[in-house]
Amino acid sequence: MKAIVTVVGADKVGIIAKVSAYLAKHSINIADISQTILSGNFVMMMMVDFDNANIGIDTARKELVEELGTLGVEANIMNEKVFSEMHRI
Template structure:
């Protein structure tokens, strides 16, 4: 299953490393990634692939919210289909 992760907040060292480590520990593969700094704000979007045995989006979403709090950034997770439907013109 594919999902989209967004990370937004003040830029600081280690955000990508900690989010990537979180995903690796759960065997979640990063399929694509885009990251930039906008006026000192860190902005990252990732398309990730969850294995069937690790596809509980609600659990992973809650864990990512907690990671975001620890990093002082906002992290969200959304099923790719929902994300695509929301951003369709």
């Protein structure tokens, strides 16, 4: 299963490192990544693959939100199919 990870918040050192370490710890592969800084705000989207993950998407969402809350940024993980349907024009 593929999912979209979004992270938004004030730019600071360690955001990508914390997300990548969390995903690696749970065998969630990063398939694609895009990040930018918009007016001082860090914005990142990742396509990740849960095929070999040792946790489910709901647990990953909850834990990643908690992990990144310590950095003051917001995160979300959404099934890629749901994300695509929500953003279909």
